[in-house]
Amino acid sequence: MARTSDTRQETSSAAPGQPLSKRALATRNALLDGARRVFAANGFEGATISEIVASSGTSVGSLYNQFGGKEHLFLELHRRHSGWLWAATQQAIEGAREAGERDPFRIYLAGARAYLLGCWDERDLARLFLSGDNPPGFDAIARSGLRRWIDQNMGVLQLEGRRFGEALAAAVTGVVAAGARQIVECATREEATELTDYFATLVSRLAQPIE
Structure with missing residues (x-):
């Protein structure tokens, strides 16, 4: 999925709500x-x-x-990167549904794979944001982003109202996050794909909710 420029930026060089020249x-x-x-x-x-x-x-x-x-350059790069990964994940999830997939877990895995390979495709930024070398206040932004992913995974996996559903969503999100840290260090996309398959297997062992 190609990155597209986001022209909806706030800036001191234009009045609020006005497009940039x-x-x-x-x-x-x-x-x-x-x-x-x-x-x-x-x-x-x-x-x-x-x-x-x-x-x-x-x-x-x-x-x-x-x-x-x-600092704000860093945060804007993070915002764009996060938005790109979110869009790639949503596109994969919707693609799985449009292809006729009905199993919530398989739909989730389509999104997780897109996320992990997206991290490799933009590994320079993914590695940067995972490094811990960040400006003040970034940790709060990262926590908010993690909460958003957990909430999405709750919905995709249809875990609302199920026993330990939120815990399971947090667990699979954590496994995928751990996968991202490993995948950004892969030398080739082929290696990244193999590692993505490995983490998908780990998630599959984890993702059955306890009744």
């Missing part, structure tokens, strides 16, 4: 692309404003005007 949007995207390269290479703490500006071909003034600092 083409020039401002191009600058913003250049800064995000440059920051991605620098953060992936050096981590959040190791990245400097001057490196991001040089990598993006913009200016210090543009960076502060658009984002206010490297």
